[in-house]
Amino acid sequence: MKTLNAFLLTCIFFPVSSWADTVDSCESEYECIETGRWDIGLALGYGSRSNPLKDYDDIPIYLAPTFAYYGDDWYFDNGNIDYTLVEDEKYTINLTTSFSTDSAFFHRWDPSNIFLTQNNKFESSSFSTMAQPTVMGEDRRVPDIDELATRQFTYLGGIEAYIYTRAGILNLSLTHDLLNVHQGTEAKLKWFYNLAIEEWKFQFALVFDWKSKEVVDYYYGIRPSESAYWNEHYKAKSAINTGLEFTSHYVLTKHWDLLFLARYTKIADEIVASPLLNEDYSSTFFVGTAYRF
Template structure:
């Protein structure tokens, strides 16, 4: 954890001196999606997302689709719908929707296990878990858990902003549960830096993902029917997960490219304390070829 903290501080502090100069978000470092045209891609390869939940399998990744359409204001991006309120060379402000990512650990065909990344209007990175166990072993000294109740998927909606600088792109997003599943709120702060060298493209992203108490309690809290002991002894709190992501593309032809993605998420202590987890992190990787139609 100490090494991760040092790396995060380095990623934040190193480029600060150049933030005063801004660049066009569709400059040479980014290949934007053409307005009024569907952007469709399919990646074929091999990858895996580790599952921090006890007695749940890791998530295999073989096929990853990308579907996006951007109009003058409205857009559809891998299942997410948004509306641009204001746009300039230096910033963009959108009304946006997004998937709940926590439900992906409980359901194999959750959308977050299919659409691993969004296009975010830049060059797209086109990219499941088994059902809930009947009984879970416990390694934290308390009673075992009975059959779990459902942890359902939900759709989040809110507002996001992008700030474009020479040091990369800053993204801030605040969303709330739209389907009244847990009535929780999430907030995300993300920094993305993209480098293009001939046929190569590299992107590094640093993300802080805050989840309200309602979100943590719904997905990682314990119901009395699951365990009276743990429902009384584990108290959910708001939490911040920290992630690092690296993506690389190599252009082969107009339509074909090689693709590599790696992501590491340090799960917050407030979530790790739940008896549902046996890992304090989750990692994702994918390597393969992508075809852009």
């Protein structure tokens, strides 16, 4: 889930959601992280995250460590720190932090490429050749984009809620730029469903990821210094990406699992319209083994 990535998070190791404060132990049908102890894991395998940006390479994934600690009211999870405001059998409300994900396409070692997804208590190249659009029925070569200015990583903070139903879990979040990089806002709605069949554990998820105009403009807009033409002709708008996710693991022993992860994100038309992109989607997969210490 909050989805640069080639480290994977505990949700890759243990995709079935858990309730550390509402379950007395981890000896249930759910995998969970015990309160008051570090949870450390390491995955080895092969995977890749496709990069929709022109002239930027896909992001390989070979090694994936994970680190998490859950206290009574707060938790640290692969760089994110959350604080629980309200916890009930039917819902939980947290103050939350998360990495930006868009900067990951521009930087190989961006934290989101290191922390590809976030666990929860329950669960460089330059641009040289641009497209040649059709204008008034005629093909016309448009100006090239000069070397891109740096798109910075930022940290997001806000509030989130988990709502537990028989049909799965809903996760809603609203976060804002904490480091004053783009002063934008993001909102996410994620539904996920967990299924356990003997030693197999599965998680299915559907994600809607809204980004404000400020976010889209900062990462995918064109500065005047990069191209006066595209600065004038591409105007950023707020956008909603949609995604599908599937995670499974097979328990071999107390410490070893087999892993498989697949994700697909349909990038919003408002972002695809940017001359920086040549794909309207991003996909991720990983297959390997994981060891839990």
